[in-house]
Amino acid sequence: MSMPHLRVVPYYRDCHEWTYLELLARHFGREEAERRRRVLAWIHERMPGRERAPLRHVVADRGRVVASMGHLPAEFWILGDRVPIRYTHDLLVDERYRGLPRLGRKLMINALATGARVAGGLWMTDASYRLHVNAGFEPLEPLTTYTLALNPVDFAAQRNLSAAKANAMRWLLTAVRAQSLSRADRVLGRPGCAVHDVDELDPVYDAVWEQFALGYAITRTRDAAYLNWRYAWHPNLEYRFALATAGGSPAGFMVWRSSHDGEKRAVVPDFLVARWDFATFERLLAHVIMQTFAAGSTSLSIMTTQPWAARVLRCFGFYPRGTRNTWVVGNWADRLPRRWIGEHSTWHMVLGDSDGDVWSRA
Numbered sequence: 631m632s633m634p635h636l637r638v639v640p641y642y643r644d645c646h647e648w649t650y651l652e653l654l655a656r657h658f659g660r661e662e663a664e665r666r667r668r669v670l671a672w673i674h675e676r677m678p679g680r681e682r683a684p685l686r687h688v689v690a691d692r693g694r695v696v697a698s699m700g701h702l703p704a705e706f707w708i709l710g711d712r713v714p715i716r717y718t719h720d721l722l723v724d725e726r727y728r729g730l731p732r733l734g735r736k737l738m739i740n741a742l743a744t745g746a747r748v749a750g751g752l753w754m755t756d757a758s759y760r761l762h763v764n765a766g767f768e769p770l771e772p773l774t775t776y777t778l779a780l781n782p783v784d785f786a787a788q789r790n791l792s793a794a795k796a797n798a799m800r801w802l803l804t805a806v807r808a809q810s811l812s813r814a815d816r817v818l819g820r821p822g823c824a825v826h827d828v829d830e831l832d833p834v835y836d837a838v839w840e841q842f843a844l845g846y847a848i849t850r851t852r853d854a855a856y857l858n859w860r861y862a863w864h865p866n867l868e869y870r871f872a873l874a875t876a877g878g879s880p881a882g883f884m885v886w887r888s889s890h891d892g893e894k895r896a897v898v899p900d901f902l903v904a905r906w907d908f909a910t911f912e913r914l915l916a917h918v919i920m921q922t923f924a925a926g927s928t929s930l931s932i933m934t935t936q937p938w939a940a941r942v943l944r945c946f947g948f949y950p951r952g953t954r955n956t957w958v959v960g961n962w963a964d965r966l967p968r969r970w971i972g973e974h975s976t977w978h979m980v981l982g983d984s985d986g987d988v989w990s991r992a
């Protein structure tokens with residue numbers, strides 16, 4: 631069953647959307663497919679950069695979509711240059727077409743062959759990771775997510791532990807949480823920048839975010855248009871912005887959302903402060919810890935590739951999680967020497983650098 635007629639083609643919404651939604655419904659069920667439909671509309675109708683089509687490639691059999699992979703356009707600062715890239719995301723092959731037609735592989739090879747600089751998402755399944763790597767994407771060292779337990783009883787109950795181990799874990803996590811909350815309280819009580827919640831970010835701060843981002847060798851560009859679309863206007867998830875200001879000027883922001891709809895974990899998908907500005911990072915973090923604790927989330931997770939930020943996280947009682955996030959890049963070699971691509975501290979990467987936090991139950 632080699633099925634040579636199954637070719638990868640660009641996605642045209644008018645032509646493919648209906649059968650693509652059917653594929654989603656078969657795979658995820660109607661309710662989740664409906665959430666995904668809202669996410670797709672938000673991408674196709676509102677996302678800055680959506681004119682960089684195609685936003686997806688598909689394989690269709692007799693007019694019905696049977697496999698698909700999305701591309702999220704973004705721009706990165708790479709050593710001071712603004713460079714367009716695409717994230718590969720949202721790979722799915724109809725169950726009846728898995729295996730021999732090699733549709734997953736065809737979509738991957740197509741992603742590299744179109745010549746665009748690509749980065750693969752952080753929450754890939756094992757199969758997706760292998761497909762990326764076997765098709766020629768470059769695997770990088772996994773990224774680490776840091777987690778703070780805010781509800782020790784719930785947190786321990788999520789693990790399959792003996793009664794004695796669960797008890798020891800609850801005791802330890804209760805002590806860590808007490809230290810973390812009192813540290814957050816102290817940090818917020820110190821003189822320094824002010825942190826407050828805002829619904830949307832004002833474009834007047836864009837030049838400041840650009841200046842901060844340029845302090846990192848490699849990071850995605852961020853402006854109000856992108857941040858408001860991605861977080862404030864999300865169709866299914868409720869994010870908040872914490873904005874730090876010093877003397878009336880912005881000093882940094884942090885985006886977070888509390889746990890939601892059966893999820894237990896709160897997440898920080900993005901933050902930006904000037905490199906090494908651990909004081910502002912600490913304040914933003916202290917604010918978000920207090921907010922997510924008050925909202926009743928079981929834990930709080932955040933990712934960073936910056937060693938100084940990881941140190942701050944450890945001081946607050948965050949611990950690096952056992953499972954690490956695989957990620958890959960393709961067609962980057964013309965821009966950067968290998969050792970730069972592979973060195974974490976040259977990047978400012980966050981959980982929002984993947985589609986994992988776009989879908990409702992990531």
Ligand SMILES: CC(C)(COP(=O)(O)OP(=O)(O)OC[C@H]1O[C@@H](n2cnc3c(N)ncnc32)[C@H](O)[C@@H]1OP(=O)(O)O)[C@@H](O)C(=O)NCCC(=O)NCCS
Pocket residue numbers: 720721722723724727728729730731732733734735736753754755756757758760761764
């Ligand atoms: C992952 C998926 C896209 C593979 O599609 P496919 O068309 O069967 O893939 P191909 O036949 O082209 O390639 C299969 C490769 O994946 C590997 N693979 C397939 N299913 C796997 C699994 N469950 N676990 C580990 N590896 C798997 C195969 O061994 C093969 O590896 P190889 O390239 O070394 O031979 C498909 O199973 C799928 O849609 N899964 C559900 C959605 C999903 O997990 N998407 C990824 C989200 S990050």
